Amino acid sequence: MLDKSTFTLINPQNGNLAFKLSTFDSNSQFNEIQRLNYFSLIWIQKGKGIVTADFSDNPFEEDNLFAFSPYQPFMLASEENIEGVALHFHPEFFCIYKHQAEISANGILFNNIFKPPYVTLDESSKSTLEMVVGQIRTEIQNPELSQYELLVSYLKIFLITATRLKNQQQPDEDFLGSTDAKEPYILQNLKNYIELHFKSKHSASDYADLLNITPKALAKITKNHFNKTLTDLISERIIIEAKRELYLTNKAVKEIAFELGYEDEHYFSRFFKNNAEVSPQIYRDTVGFARGMT
Template sequence: MYTLVSSQTGHMAFRVSRFDEVTSLQEQKGYNYYNILLVTKGSGQLFEYTFQENALLALGLYQPFQVKGAVEGILINFHPDFFCIYKHEEEVACNGVLFNNIYAPPLMQLTASEMSALLNIVKQIEAELSRPALAQYEVVMAFLKIFLINASRMKVERQEGLVPVGNEPFILQSLKDAIERDYRKEHSPGYYAGLLNITPKALNKLSKTHFNRTLGGLIAERIMTEAKRELYMTVKPVKRIAFELGFSDEFYFSRFFKNNAEVSPVVYRETLVYRSVE
């Protein structure tokens, strides 16, 4: 295990470690950092998704997960204060691709050459962390950027290769466009079903078939993605964020947030940003 800590707090900023079938990845709680798993051997299951060796799994902040199966590989953790995917959206573009993509599985199968390319970057990170050196923080961050850019490119290429067939993809694209346009004011699955002239039951079935999520789940995840962004990127009061996201009651928003993130909006905000040690 190689760990880079914040010089101000001593908290973990970046970590890379290796795991094997003896290591338990089955009860990982949600923490205030991003998780990337590179599965080099074995097969398993993440949520409702199955994967084989040469898989990349990407999980966001405070996202609890279970990996079932005998697997080996590498686990990368990084705190958003070390590398904020929102601040680096334009240069890295992993937000909405590797992370916070409510319409795509949080994993992808890699080719052997793709896995080798990512592992080579990890080896360079490990070599850098194995010895104290000038500007180590910046060098590791640069390698992480390269890793995320390459992984994002791989996933984008897969998404661009998908070919819509029939009417269902058209309906689903219309659903995605509608949620993106109206999620700040419309939270009801029935609203989107009516907008698309389809019954809520039928639209929910399509959503579960293609996105592995209920229609209500898709709407909730989109609201949560924006709520987390606002809490991290701004100093707006929680009450204002709640109002801007279509909640008339701050306490209802807090309950909604906690049900989806396991922590309250206030705790989420407080634990994301490193504070100077007194």
């Protein structure tokens, strides 16, 4: 069993979590519904119970690895102590959508509500992930040259290992269980549509049209599932992309705005400031993991 410890990198601009590795020896931090604003990988190394995620309950046991997306509601219930490792990372630190071509985690490991939200680790995968966790623990304590690049590399290995295994264990097929509910289809398609169209379609009615559902009905489903409005979800995805462009590229704010579907740079700047609490230029000047960690 790994040492009980927590290592965290904080976004220096807003004080929020960027990347975190921790171990746990109880389910106290997961025994209520979670809606976190970052990706979570939770490896159960000892214990069993019930995981509630999206529309279903599933039993879990030792060597199950969970993968939860930002704002995906989940809870782990157990009558015994559970032990394991949790790895959290904010989309600003590493965006699985941006790196889909490299790791193919979106739709397999994350954001597939038709399949159980976990994979069962085999001995080979356990060995690989134990090595990666050890490397992350060492690197996260040493903020030296290229720390960000190394941490992202280790995270990619972790994600690719888990994604390959889940693809082997749960091949692409129609996984619906016994439910005939339409909501899982709608939510899965909504996530896909936002990812495909957030640069060009900014209104809730755009997505209602794509889903062939009334805006009122879609708003109700979105609120019930994410506890957020559809406009919030669209805005958050745009802001995540804008932040990445601001601190990873030298593109002008006007160019970034145009790429994200805003012809008026000033309107985009107001939108950004309303959602990020600082202007695009101030964000670029004061934050950037790629700069701060190298």
